[in-house]
Amino acid sequence: MNSALHSILVFVQTWWVELLCAVLIVLVVPLIAGYIVLVERKVMADMQARLGPMRVGPHGLLQPIADALKLLIKEDLIPDNADQFIFWLAPVLSMTAALTSMGAVAFGPWFQVARDINIGLLFVVGVSALGPFGIVLGGWASNNHYSIIGALRSTAQLISYETTAGFALVSGFLLAGTLNVRAIVETQRSDHAWYIFLAPVGFFTYLIASIAETNRAPFDLPEAESELVAGYMTEYSGFRWSLYFLAEYANMIVVASVGTTLFLGGWLRPFPNIHWLGWLDAGPTLLLALVGAYCVYRAGKQPARVQSLFMWAVALACFVVAAIFGLAAPFGHPPLQFMYRGLYGAFWFLLKVSAYIYLFMWLRFTLPRFRFDQLMRLGWHILIPLALINVVDVSIALALTSEFGLNRWLAMFFTTLATLGAAMLLLRWNDKYSAAASATLLADSSIVEETNAG
């Protein structure tokens, strides 16, 4: 018994940084997710010519906390005919999958839970593949037609698009030659290129698949409120519902992080090897200073004293952090230097992830929703073949460079062209097919009519 305790102690002593990171993720991600919701509402409001939440806190800044409180104190409802156990289990499963998969994501060079794990990104993809269980089981346990249809749709969608995402990632893995997260980022530095430039097709297929995987518009069919009320979440309310909700946003962070790591250079600044762009290193400092200056500018215009005080406080905080960043860090001694590099990497990483998520939001407010058969057709008839062809083409390019010493960029350029050509063919074929499909649909409906009449 003693030895068991001892070994646990040793474990904690060895891994305390990682454990701290894990606790931090569990504690902070829900908060971040809440604020992503706020940002989303603000972005949506901006695109739709309105203000968004304004009441709770200055510019609605405390809205997520108010929402969370409201959800926590809501009545905990379980429908009578629901399967109690699974109804309880499903949202937990979704949330667990989302948070666990975050373990292998590296937010900057030193913030990562599972650091030495050599399957790296594969871990993220694999564990987040557990998410569909939460959805499908939740939909089934609710004992409601809308929920079941939502759950079935969702499962079908997730499975098909995970395949696409997997193949798209393979093209990146091939270029990196490793699955380890840090190694992937470092190879992008040594290759002098983010992989979005070397494998653009891979990136775009991953982009689309990642939107579909997180059930975001235009692929938000499982929870299409105009058709299925709220899909698999119809019977959920209060805290359980918020678990699903958080899982969705946590998943957004995960897929955006994976995309960023593999295709957008992770925590590297743009053009990491070009020295005259070195001033970009001052990016975090500059940005913080700018935010601070803006707050000072706005502080005078606030209608209430509290609000202007708040603005001053934010400005002060920004300036202090900017000063630490800009002045102290480069001259600090090694541990400080280490932390500086970590924060600096995290800045670029989070900036890219934010841009990625912003793109999600932008698409959501611009595009109508797909129909289920169209979604499936897009997935199986276009994206999966395209991703497969892309994998083959990237391998060919790699073989050309390593075996025949062809210039890497040249090889990539031609194979990308080939992939795009294949994509055009696929699209044309699909158009023909979909025309035929809708024709059969109409023919079918006339049959249905006749049988109904007869």
Next chain:
Amino acid sequence: MADTIHENAAQKSDTLFGADELVINMGPQHPSTHGVLRVKLKLDGERVVGSECVIGYLHRGVEKIAENRTYQQFAPYVDRMDYVSAVSNGLGYCETVEKLLVVEAPPRARVIRTILTELQRIASHLLWLGTHALDIGALTPLFYCMREREEILKIFEKYCGARLTTHAFRIGGLQYEAYDTLEKDVERFCEDFERRIQQYSDLLTGNSIWIGRTRNVGILNSADCIALGASGPVLRASGVKWDVRKAMPYAAYDQYEFEIPVGTRGDTYDRYMVRLEEMRQSRLICLQAIENIPAGPIMARVGKVLKPPVGEVYHAIEAPKGILGYYIVSDGSVQPYRVRIRPPSFINLQALDKMIRGHLVTDVVAIIGTLDIVLGEVDR
């Protein structure tokens, strides 16, 4: 041998899935039935094989009320039928009673009526466009549409003090003279609106997801339209170039030039295009109308107590949703003997079953949206 295997497989699949028909209830409280419509859908998988509408949740007995009110007292009630185009309802009612009385509203009143009614048509179509786009999953057009609709409602508010159920017209003409800047307001709105309508078009018209969701969805050909009595944009989208405003002009429509947009396939996309173009045409009518509003009285000389001579009259106008007809029988007393309202939504909704057969549940939502029904009018 191979054949028998095939047959077995076919039979098996029949017993497994074919016999498994699912009946789901859409509504009456469903986010995209636009009110309290309930549709019972018989599904084979996600495919609709049959449907039944259950309506009447909002039935208030408007026609019965009419028999117990005087002609003037009943006028505000019609606003509550199609509550998103109250002005059109009022126009139809007032003109019908005027026909019954054999009076005519003075030219100035007719022109102002036309302007307001066309603005109402735009407002109604805007609301339709926003909610229809929302049903199909596009969130943003709704807010743009509401923004423009707000401008129209402001004009109504300035004119008669009410925004939604306006009761803008009176039997015999108008109660209120046009306010000073009416022309300017309408002109400013129309100038803006050209650009704005382009905005919606940019968001939706060429969008391949939008086209995918609406093309060949809910096709209703012209023969079916006429047989089922569907009217308005639904009829025009199926290729019938017919509009009450042209066929049997009322108010001041005979003075203005405008086109009747028609579709070719009668699908949801065509209906969208037709309504979009109708908004443009309405804008043109408004612009023509404000150029020259004749001077003169705004009220024909009708008494305080209306006692139409014995008889009956049927009069129909082109409401935003379709033919809005009033059939009024007078027994010579101050109260109508019978008021029958032909509600366009009610009759258009009949076509739903034909339109959704063979489509997916998702399309049902799009098709309910494209019919542009208002349950207040369906149930009356």
Next chain:
Amino acid sequence: MLDSIIFYFFAGIAVISAALMITRRNAIHSAVFLITTLLATAGIFLQLRAEFLFISQIILYVGGIMVLFIFVIMLVRLDVPLPQIRSGLQKWIALFVALAVGVEAGVVLFLARKAPGQGLLIPNPAPAEKLPPNTEELAKGLFGAYLLPFEIASVLLLVAMVGAVVMAKKRTDAP
């Protein structure tokens, strides 16, 4: 020590949920416990530093196959009791099979103890940090020594897939 704690933790979960999986009446509950079993097994792989195997187990069995299982259960509604063919012999056959499997497992374990280095126990495992990335090792094994069996298995799977499609496809040309 820590390793054994982790091992017994996962092994315990795996055994208990396997038992629950068999005894549950509700098909979905059974599926959930099967998932738990598979996840626990994956945990044991991880404890053995077989990371790639761990993640393959999760992606393929849990993320792929089990989702489809549940899908099918939901579609076919197995929880509605079907008239099952029950035979009186069933109990005895089950007992016999269980005994046979038990004996076989015992024999294997016993033999493994006899031949060190060949069976289940590895006497002097290399420390985990020194192991080469096992993705690569696995790839070398699959595409090197065991290429032929690997390819045969692939072809077999392809045949199964095509067969399933052919059987499931509705005949559209039927009158």
Next chain:
Amino acid sequence: MADESKAPQSPESSQPDASGSSTAPSAAGASPSSPAKASAPAPLQIPLDNELSRRYRERFGAAILDGLEDRKQPILIVDAAQLLEIARYSRDEEKFDLLEDYTAVDWPRREKRFDLVAQLYSFSHNTRLRLKIPLGAEEQPSTLVPIWPAANWLEREIFDLFGIAFLGHPNLKRILLPDEWQGHPLRKDYDILQQDTAWVRENLGIESGQ
């Protein structure tokens, strides 16, 4: 109106234009059945005598009970027994392809209690025609659904609100009111405050809507 029994039984029926409006032509002869007042310049209701009505009379003879024009709108009063044939003729030969509206009017004191009123419209001629079908209280007219599918819900509405049952209707049940509702609200003997209190109590759990 066709005959005396059709005219509404109200005291004002013979008084022309009680509103006192000068714009309106004084509507003397509010009904052709009161010839004493027919001296005014433009009577509102005159017997219908045009090509159309002649064709109908020729074809159906006695089944066309009467024809008149009220405020320039043509009305044909037809026999319920031949309704289906007349409807089919109207659609096929006269091209009245749109059944714009179909409703009923209750005249409780008349011998034939109901009037069914169909508004027809012809796209090719751009004309409207109103068919009125007098109907006894217990009479069951044949359905128009085979001719104009639009009649489906309209007939259900008439059935719901007037209690007129149509023969051969594919799905004749209440449409606006609940299926179990007692009474037909648009009948004149159904008071405006009246309601099916038993139904309201059972289904809504309240004593009365008033």
